[in-house]
Amino acid sequence: MNAFYALFAVILLLLVAWVGVGTVDLYSLFGIIIPYLAFTIFILGFLYRIIKWAISPVPFRIPTTCGQQKSLPWLKSSKLDNPHNAFWTIIRMALEVLTFRSLFRSTRAELREGPKITYGDTKWLWAGGLAFHWAFLIIILRHYRFFVEPVPAFVLYLQSMDGLFQIGLPVLYITDAVIVVAASYLFVRRVFIPQVRYISLFADYFPLFLIGGIAVTGILMRYFTKIDVSAVKELTLGWINFKPAAPEGIGIMFYLHLFLVSVLFAYFPFSKLMHLGGIFLSPARNLANNNRAKRHVNPWNYDVKVHTYEEYEDEFREVMKEADLPVEKE
Protein backbone atom coordinates (compact mmCIF):
# COMPACT_ATOMS: atom_id res chain seq x y z
CA MET A 1 0.00 0.00 0.00
CA ASN A 2 2.81 2.39 0.97
CA ALA A 3 4.31 1.90 -2.45
CA PHE A 4 1.05 2.87 -4.12
CA TYR A 5 0.68 6.01 -2.02
CA ALA A 6 4.21 7.02 -2.96
CA LEU A 7 3.53 6.34 -6.63
CA PHE A 8 0.33 8.40 -6.49
CA ALA A 9 2.19 11.21 -4.75
CA VAL A 10 4.74 11.39 -7.56
CA ILE A 11 2.04 11.17 -10.23
CA LEU A 12 0.19 13.97 -8.46
CA LEU A 13 3.34 16.11 -8.49
CA LEU A 14 3.74 15.47 -12.21
CA LEU A 15 0.12 16.51 -12.77
CA VAL A 16 0.62 19.70 -10.76
CA ALA A 17 3.57 20.70 -12.94
CA TRP A 18 1.77 19.57 -16.08
CA VAL A 19 -1.28 21.72 -15.34
CA GLY A 20 0.76 24.58 -13.91
CA VAL A 21 3.02 24.93 -16.92
CA GLY A 22 1.17 23.14 -19.68
CA THR A 23 -2.22 24.79 -19.32
CA VAL A 24 -1.93 27.75 -16.95
CA ASP A 25 1.47 28.98 -18.24
CA LEU A 26 2.97 29.65 -14.81
CA TYR A 27 6.49 29.78 -16.22
CA SER A 28 8.00 32.06 -13.60
CA LEU A 29 6.43 30.12 -10.76
CA PHE A 30 7.75 26.74 -11.89
CA GLY A 31 10.88 28.04 -13.58
CA ILE A 32 12.09 30.57 -11.01
CA ILE A 33 10.18 30.90 -7.74
CA ILE A 34 9.80 27.22 -6.87
CA PRO A 35 13.42 26.30 -7.77
CA TYR A 36 14.80 29.22 -5.74
CA LEU A 37 12.56 28.34 -2.82
CA ALA A 38 13.47 24.67 -2.97
CA PHE A 39 17.17 25.42 -3.07
CA THR A 40 16.91 27.78 -0.10
CA ILE A 41 14.99 25.21 1.91
CA PHE A 42 17.60 22.64 0.97
CA ILE A 43 20.54 24.73 2.18
CA LEU A 44 18.95 26.06 5.36
CA GLY A 45 17.36 22.72 6.22
CA PHE A 46 20.63 20.92 5.65
CA LEU A 47 22.56 23.29 7.90
CA TYR A 48 19.83 23.07 10.53
CA ARG A 49 19.90 19.29 10.58
CA ILE A 50 23.69 19.09 10.78
CA ILE A 51 23.93 21.67 13.54
CA LYS A 52 21.17 19.94 15.45
CA TRP A 53 23.12 16.71 15.28
CA ALA A 54 26.32 18.48 16.21
CA ILE A 55 24.90 19.79 19.47
CA SER A 56 24.02 16.31 20.71
CA PRO A 57 26.92 15.03 22.76
CA VAL A 58 28.60 11.74 21.97
CA PRO A 59 29.60 10.61 25.46
CA PHE A 60 32.34 8.19 24.52
CA ARG A 61 33.86 6.41 21.57
CA ILE A 62 31.59 3.85 19.98
CA PRO A 63 33.99 1.71 18.04
CA THR A 64 32.57 -1.04 15.93
CA THR A 65 35.26 -3.60 16.28
CA CYS A 66 35.77 -5.33 13.00
CA GLY A 67 39.36 -6.13 13.80
CA GLN A 68 42.01 -6.28 16.49
CA GLN A 69 42.26 -3.15 18.56
CA LYS A 70 45.59 -1.34 18.86
CA SER A 71 47.15 -2.39 22.17
CA LEU A 72 50.59 -3.77 22.82
CA PRO A 73 53.22 -3.10 20.20
CA TRP A 74 53.80 -6.74 19.35
CA LEU A 75 50.11 -7.45 18.73
CA LYS A 76 49.25 -6.68 15.15
CA SER A 77 46.25 -4.37 15.08
CA SER A 78 43.78 -3.86 12.30
CA LYS A 79 44.35 -0.22 11.45
CA LEU A 80 41.57 0.16 8.94
CA ASP A 81 38.81 -1.72 10.73
CA ASN A 82 39.72 -0.60 14.20
CA PRO A 83 41.50 2.73 13.69
CA HIS A 84 43.33 4.21 16.64
CA ASN A 85 44.11 7.65 15.26
CA ALA A 86 42.59 10.36 13.08
CA PHE A 87 44.46 9.30 9.95
CA TRP A 88 43.10 5.76 9.82
CA THR A 89 39.66 6.97 10.84
CA ILE A 90 39.62 9.27 7.83
CA ILE A 91 40.64 6.38 5.59
CA ARG A 92 37.91 4.19 7.07
CA MET A 93 35.40 7.00 6.58
CA ALA A 94 36.47 7.64 3.00
CA LEU A 95 36.16 3.98 2.07
CA GLU A 96 32.82 3.81 3.84
CA VAL A 97 31.47 6.78 1.89
CA LEU A 98 32.99 5.83 -1.46
CA THR A 99 32.59 2.05 -1.41
CA PHE A 100 29.99 1.27 1.29
CA ARG A 101 32.19 -1.18 3.17
CA SER A 102 29.67 -1.72 5.97
CA LEU A 103 26.98 -2.62 3.50
CA PHE A 104 29.38 -5.01 1.82
CA ARG A 105 29.74 -6.83 5.13
CA SER A 106 26.07 -6.91 5.99
CA THR A 107 24.38 -10.27 6.23
CA ARG A 108 20.88 -11.54 5.85
CA ALA A 109 19.29 -14.04 8.21
CA GLU A 110 17.01 -16.73 6.94
CA LEU A 111 15.06 -19.52 8.62
CA ARG A 112 15.62 -22.81 6.82
CA GLU A 113 13.75 -26.05 7.53
CA GLY A 114 14.64 -27.32 10.95
CA PRO A 115 14.02 -24.48 11.76
CA LYS A 116 17.61 -23.43 11.53
CA ILE A 117 18.83 -19.92 11.12
CA THR A 118 21.34 -19.37 8.39
CA TYR A 119 23.19 -16.26 7.34
CA GLY A 120 23.88 -15.36 3.77
CA ASP A 121 25.40 -12.32 2.18
CA THR A 122 23.61 -9.42 0.55
CA LYS A 123 26.12 -8.50 -2.09
CA TRP A 124 23.36 -7.64 -4.57
CA LEU A 125 22.10 -4.94 -2.27
CA TRP A 126 25.61 -3.60 -1.99
CA ALA A 127 26.19 -3.69 -5.74
CA GLY A 128 22.78 -2.14 -6.50
CA GLY A 129 23.20 0.57 -3.88
CA LEU A 130 26.70 1.43 -5.01
CA ALA A 131 25.72 1.56 -8.68
CA PHE A 132 22.75 3.77 -7.86
CA HIS A 133 24.73 6.25 -5.81
CA TRP A 134 27.64 6.53 -8.21
CA ALA A 135 25.36 6.99 -11.20
CA PHE A 136 23.47 9.67 -9.29
CA LEU A 137 26.67 11.47 -8.35
CA ILE A 138 28.07 11.43 -11.87
CA ILE A 139 24.78 12.66 -13.31
CA ILE A 140 24.70 15.56 -10.87
CA LEU A 141 28.32 16.45 -11.64
CA ARG A 142 27.54 16.33 -15.36
CA HIS A 143 24.69 18.76 -14.74
CA TYR A 144 27.24 21.39 -13.79
CA ARG A 145 27.47 22.07 -17.51
CA PHE A 146 24.22 24.01 -17.17
CA PHE A 147 25.47 26.12 -14.31
CA VAL A 148 29.09 26.90 -15.03
CA GLU A 149 30.27 28.93 -18.00
CA PRO A 150 32.66 28.02 -19.56
CA VAL A 151 31.93 24.35 -18.92
CA PRO A 152 34.67 23.02 -16.63
CA ALA A 153 37.08 20.43 -17.99
CA PHE A 154 36.13 17.76 -15.46
CA VAL A 155 32.54 17.86 -16.74
CA LEU A 156 33.69 17.37 -20.33
CA TYR A 157 35.88 14.51 -19.20
CA LEU A 158 33.01 12.87 -17.29
CA GLN A 159 30.78 13.23 -20.34
CA SER A 160 33.25 11.61 -22.66
CA MET A 161 33.84 8.72 -20.26
CA ASP A 162 30.12 8.36 -19.66
CA GLY A 163 29.44 8.30 -23.38
CA LEU A 164 32.32 5.96 -24.03
CA PHE A 165 30.29 3.51 -26.11
CA GLN A 166 29.15 6.27 -28.49
CA ILE A 167 25.79 4.63 -29.00
CA GLY A 168 23.35 6.76 -30.99
CA LEU A 169 23.06 10.54 -31.05
CA PRO A 170 22.91 12.25 -28.64
CA VAL A 171 25.36 9.79 -27.21
CA LEU A 172 23.89 7.36 -24.69
CA TYR A 173 25.24 7.94 -21.20
CA ILE A 174 26.06 4.74 -19.33
CA THR A 175 24.95 6.30 -16.05
CA ASP A 176 21.46 6.93 -17.46
CA ALA A 177 21.01 3.21 -18.04
CA VAL A 178 22.62 2.34 -14.71
CA ILE A 179 20.47 4.64 -12.60
CA VAL A 180 17.25 3.29 -14.08
CA VAL A 181 18.27 -0.34 -13.63
CA ALA A 182 19.65 0.22 -10.12
CA ALA A 183 16.65 2.24 -8.91
CA SER A 184 14.32 -0.43 -10.30
CA TYR A 185 16.28 -3.11 -8.49
CA LEU A 186 16.15 -1.20 -5.21
CA PHE A 187 12.40 -0.84 -5.61
CA VAL A 188 11.75 -4.43 -6.66
CA ARG A 189 13.80 -5.64 -3.71
CA ARG A 190 11.55 -3.77 -1.29
CA VAL A 191 8.45 -5.24 -2.85
CA PHE A 192 9.53 -8.85 -3.30
CA ILE A 193 11.40 -9.62 -0.08
CA PRO A 194 8.59 -9.99 2.51
CA GLN A 195 10.66 -8.85 5.49
CA VAL A 196 11.85 -5.76 3.66
CA ARG A 197 8.36 -5.01 2.40
CA TYR A 198 7.07 -5.23 5.97
CA ILE A 199 9.40 -2.52 7.20
CA SER A 200 9.12 -0.28 4.12
CA LEU A 201 7.33 2.97 4.69
CA PHE A 202 5.97 5.72 2.51
CA ALA A 203 9.20 7.60 3.27
CA ASP A 204 11.17 4.72 1.73
CA TYR A 205 9.22 4.49 -1.51
CA PHE A 206 8.65 8.18 -2.08
CA PRO A 207 12.28 9.24 -2.62
CA LEU A 208 12.82 6.18 -4.78
CA PHE A 209 9.91 7.09 -7.06
CA LEU A 210 10.85 10.73 -7.00
CA ILE A 211 14.41 10.03 -8.14
CA GLY A 212 13.11 7.46 -10.61
CA GLY A 213 10.73 10.10 -11.97
CA ILE A 214 13.54 12.62 -12.25
CA ALA A 215 15.73 10.13 -14.10
CA VAL A 216 12.94 9.09 -16.47
CA THR A 217 11.89 12.65 -17.32
CA GLY A 218 15.54 13.57 -17.86
CA ILE A 219 16.09 10.63 -20.15
CA LEU A 220 12.89 11.29 -22.09
CA MET A 221 13.95 14.87 -22.62
CA ARG A 222 17.47 14.06 -23.73
CA TYR A 223 16.76 11.17 -26.06
CA PHE A 224 13.11 11.39 -27.05
CA THR A 225 10.98 14.49 -26.60
CA LYS A 226 13.95 16.87 -27.03
CA ILE A 227 14.44 20.29 -25.60
CA ASP A 228 16.43 23.35 -26.57
CA VAL A 229 19.49 22.97 -24.34
CA SER A 230 20.73 26.50 -25.10
CA ALA A 231 17.45 27.92 -23.81
CA VAL A 232 17.78 25.81 -20.65
CA LYS A 233 21.25 27.15 -20.06
CA GLU A 234 19.99 30.71 -20.42
CA LEU A 235 17.52 29.97 -17.66
CA THR A 236 20.04 28.32 -15.37
CA LEU A 237 22.70 30.98 -15.88
CA GLY A 238 19.96 33.51 -15.10
CA TRP A 239 19.39 31.80 -11.76
CA ILE A 240 22.97 31.85 -10.66
CA ASN A 241 23.62 35.42 -11.80
CA PHE A 242 20.47 36.40 -9.89
CA LYS A 243 18.90 37.84 -13.04
CA PRO A 244 16.34 35.10 -13.57
CA ALA A 245 14.08 35.06 -16.60
CA ALA A 246 12.08 32.06 -17.75
CA PRO A 247 12.22 31.61 -21.51
CA GLU A 248 9.03 30.06 -22.83
CA GLY A 249 10.53 27.96 -25.56
CA ILE A 250 11.51 25.06 -23.30
CA GLY A 251 9.33 21.98 -23.53
CA ILE A 252 6.98 20.77 -20.80
CA MET A 253 9.18 17.78 -20.08
CA PHE A 254 11.82 20.13 -18.70
CA TYR A 255 9.37 21.63 -16.26
CA LEU A 256 8.24 18.20 -15.10
CA HIS A 257 11.90 17.33 -14.50
CA LEU A 258 12.57 20.60 -12.74
CA PHE A 259 9.51 20.42 -10.53
CA LEU A 260 10.36 16.92 -9.33
CA VAL A 261 13.93 18.08 -8.67
CA SER A 262 12.60 21.07 -6.71
CA VAL A 263 10.41 18.79 -4.61
CA LEU A 264 13.36 16.48 -4.03
CA PHE A 265 15.54 19.36 -2.85
CA ALA A 266 12.89 20.82 -0.58
CA TYR A 267 12.06 17.39 0.85
CA PHE A 268 15.68 16.43 1.33
CA PRO A 269 16.44 17.91 4.78
CA PHE A 270 13.31 16.39 6.30
CA SER A 271 13.80 12.88 5.01
CA LYS A 272 16.04 9.88 5.20
CA LEU A 273 17.99 11.41 2.34
CA MET A 274 19.83 13.38 5.04
CA HIS A 275 22.07 10.33 5.31
CA LEU A 276 24.16 12.34 2.84
CA GLY A 277 25.25 14.49 5.78
CA GLY A 278 24.53 11.91 8.43
CA ILE A 279 27.04 9.36 7.22
CA PHE A 280 29.83 11.74 8.18
CA LEU A 281 28.41 12.07 11.67
CA SER A 282 27.98 8.36 12.41
CA PRO A 283 29.66 7.80 15.79
CA ALA A 284 30.35 4.18 14.96
CA ARG A 285 32.36 5.25 11.92
CA ASN A 286 33.94 8.61 12.63
CA LEU A 287 35.57 8.04 16.01
CA ALA A 288 38.97 6.50 16.51
CA ASN A 289 38.92 3.59 18.90
CA ASN A 290 41.25 4.95 21.57
CA ASN A 291 39.03 4.31 24.58
CA ARG A 292 41.80 2.53 26.42
CA ALA A 293 44.55 4.94 25.46
CA LYS A 294 42.81 8.19 26.27
CA ARG A 295 40.36 9.29 28.91
CA HIS A 296 37.09 10.55 27.45
CA VAL A 297 34.98 12.51 29.89
CA ASN A 298 31.27 12.50 29.42
CA PRO A 299 30.58 16.05 28.20
CA TRP A 300 27.26 16.33 30.02
CA ASN A 301 28.69 15.40 33.42
CA TYR A 302 27.65 18.10 35.84
CA ASP A 303 29.73 18.89 38.94
CA VAL A 304 28.60 16.29 41.44
CA LYS A 305 28.44 17.61 45.00
CA VAL A 306 30.52 15.10 46.92
CA HIS A 307 30.86 14.81 50.65
CA THR A 308 34.21 13.12 51.28
CA TYR A 309 34.97 11.02 54.34
CA GLU A 310 37.32 13.71 55.66
CA GLU A 311 34.53 16.29 55.53
CA TYR A 312 32.17 13.83 57.16
CA GLU A 313 34.58 13.21 59.97
CA ASP A 314 35.19 16.94 60.47
CA GLU A 315 31.48 17.43 60.79
CA PHE A 316 30.77 14.58 63.20
CA ARG A 317 34.11 14.12 65.00
CA GLU A 318 32.80 15.06 68.43
CA VAL A 319 29.76 12.87 68.16
CA MET A 320 31.82 10.00 66.88
CA LYS A 321 34.27 10.27 69.76
CA GLU A 322 31.44 10.27 72.25
CA ALA A 323 30.09 7.11 70.71
CA ASP A 324 33.59 5.54 70.83
CA LEU A 325 33.81 5.28 67.09
CA PRO A 326 37.35 5.28 65.71
CA VAL A 327 38.36 8.52 64.02
CA GLU A 328 41.31 9.12 61.77
CA LYS A 329 42.27 12.57 63.00
CA GLU A 330 42.23 13.53 66.59
Add this chain to the structure above:
Amino acid sequence: MYDAGKIIIGLVVFLALVSYPIWYDAARGDIPTSADPKIVTAEKECVAPTDYMKDSHMDLLNQWRDDVVRKGVRVYTAESGRKFEMSLSHTCMDCHSNKSEFCDECHNYAGVNPYCWDCHIEPEEVQQ
Protein backbone atom coordinates in the same frame (compact mmCIF):
# COMPACT_ATOMS: atom_id res chain seq x y z
CA MET B 1 28.23 22.39 19.53
CA TYR B 2 30.64 19.49 19.95
CA ASP B 3 33.65 19.16 17.61
CA ALA B 4 32.69 22.57 16.28
CA GLY B 5 35.91 22.92 14.28
CA LYS B 6 35.36 19.75 12.30
CA ILE B 7 31.64 20.37 11.78
CA ILE B 8 32.29 23.86 10.46
CA ILE B 9 34.97 22.61 8.06
CA GLY B 10 32.49 20.03 6.80
CA LEU B 11 29.73 22.57 6.36
CA VAL B 12 32.04 25.00 4.57
CA VAL B 13 33.07 22.26 2.15
CA PHE B 14 29.40 21.41 1.58
CA LEU B 15 28.45 25.04 0.94
CA ALA B 16 31.45 25.57 -1.32
CA LEU B 17 30.49 22.55 -3.45
CA VAL B 18 26.83 23.45 -3.87
CA SER B 19 27.49 27.13 -4.50
CA TYR B 20 30.50 26.52 -6.72
CA PRO B 21 28.75 27.73 -9.93
CA ILE B 22 27.69 30.98 -8.26
CA TRP B 23 31.09 32.15 -7.15
CA TYR B 24 32.89 30.65 -10.13
CA ASP B 25 30.69 32.56 -12.58
CA ALA B 26 30.72 35.68 -10.41
CA ALA B 27 34.52 35.61 -10.26
CA ARG B 28 34.74 35.42 -14.03
CA GLY B 29 32.65 38.52 -14.46
CA ASP B 30 30.82 38.95 -17.76
CA ILE B 31 30.08 35.50 -19.09
CA PRO B 32 28.03 34.96 -22.23
CA THR B 33 24.51 34.18 -21.10
CA SER B 34 23.38 32.82 -24.44
CA ALA B 35 24.86 31.19 -27.49
CA ASP B 36 24.82 33.16 -30.70
CA PRO B 37 25.38 30.91 -33.73
CA LYS B 38 26.06 32.90 -36.90
CA ILE B 39 24.35 32.01 -40.16
CA VAL B 40 26.63 32.83 -43.08
CA THR B 41 24.78 31.26 -46.01
CA ALA B 42 22.59 33.22 -48.38
CA GLU B 43 19.99 30.47 -48.14
CA LYS B 44 16.84 31.19 -46.18
CA GLU B 45 15.99 27.78 -44.79
CA CYS B 46 17.72 24.85 -43.20
CA VAL B 47 17.10 21.26 -44.25
CA ALA B 48 14.27 21.11 -41.73
CA PRO B 49 12.28 23.72 -39.75
CA THR B 50 14.52 25.83 -37.51
CA ASP B 51 12.81 24.79 -34.27
CA TYR B 52 13.35 21.17 -35.12
CA MET B 53 16.97 21.81 -36.05
CA LYS B 54 17.63 23.58 -32.76
CA ASP B 55 16.44 20.66 -30.64
CA SER B 56 17.02 17.67 -32.85
CA HIS B 57 19.76 18.19 -35.44
CA MET B 58 21.70 15.31 -33.87
CA ASP B 59 18.75 13.00 -34.45
CA LEU B 60 18.66 14.08 -38.06
CA LEU B 61 22.39 13.46 -38.43
CA ASN B 62 21.97 10.05 -36.85
CA GLN B 63 19.19 9.31 -39.29
CA TRP B 64 21.35 10.42 -42.22
CA ARG B 65 24.27 8.39 -41.03
CA ASP B 66 22.17 5.23 -40.71
CA ASP B 67 20.52 5.81 -44.08
CA VAL B 68 23.84 6.27 -45.86
CA VAL B 69 26.00 3.74 -44.10
CA ARG B 70 23.46 0.99 -43.56
CA LYS B 71 20.88 1.43 -46.32
CA GLY B 72 22.91 3.11 -49.02
CA VAL B 73 20.30 5.85 -49.42
CA ARG B 74 22.06 9.13 -50.10
CA VAL B 75 19.29 11.54 -50.97
CA TYR B 76 17.18 13.38 -48.42
CA THR B 77 13.97 15.08 -49.40
CA ALA B 78 13.16 18.06 -47.19
CA GLU B 79 9.62 19.04 -46.26
CA SER B 80 9.76 21.71 -48.91
CA GLY B 81 10.42 19.00 -51.49
CA ARG B 82 13.98 20.14 -52.00
CA LYS B 83 16.54 17.36 -52.31
CA PHE B 84 19.82 17.24 -50.39
CA GLU B 85 22.73 14.89 -50.41
CA MET B 86 22.87 13.33 -46.96
CA SER B 87 26.34 14.40 -46.00
CA LEU B 88 27.81 15.99 -42.94
CA SER B 89 30.90 17.52 -44.51
CA HIS B 90 29.20 18.51 -47.73
CA THR B 91 25.61 19.45 -47.10
CA CYS B 92 25.62 20.80 -43.55
CA MET B 93 29.02 22.35 -43.76
CA ASP B 94 28.42 23.85 -47.21
CA CYS B 95 25.83 26.16 -45.79
CA HIS B 96 27.29 26.31 -42.30
CA SER B 97 30.87 26.68 -43.41
CA ASN B 98 31.74 28.66 -40.29
CA LYS B 99 31.97 25.70 -37.96
CA SER B 100 33.74 27.57 -35.17
CA GLU B 101 31.16 30.34 -35.09
CA PHE B 102 28.16 28.10 -35.66
CA CYS B 103 28.37 24.52 -34.44
CA ASP B 104 31.11 25.18 -31.90
CA GLU B 105 29.46 28.35 -30.62
CA CYS B 106 26.48 26.34 -29.33
CA HIS B 107 28.42 23.25 -28.45
CA ASN B 108 30.95 25.04 -26.25
CA TYR B 109 28.11 26.82 -24.55
CA ALA B 110 26.19 23.60 -23.91
CA GLY B 111 29.33 21.64 -23.15
CA VAL B 112 29.08 19.04 -25.92
CA ASN B 113 31.97 17.89 -27.98
CA PRO B 114 30.79 15.75 -30.91
CA TYR B 115 33.36 13.17 -31.88
CA CYS B 116 32.38 13.29 -35.57
CA TRP B 117 35.40 15.37 -36.51
CA ASP B 118 37.74 12.54 -35.54
CA CYS B 119 36.99 11.23 -39.04
CA HIS B 120 34.86 13.71 -40.94
CA ILE B 121 36.63 16.65 -42.48
CA GLU B 122 36.03 20.05 -40.98
CA PRO B 123 35.45 22.88 -43.42
CA GLU B 124 38.50 25.04 -43.91
CA GLU B 125 37.69 28.36 -42.38
CA VAL B 126 38.94 31.67 -43.63
CA GLN B 127 40.67 33.52 -40.85
CA GLN B 128 39.09 36.90 -40.38
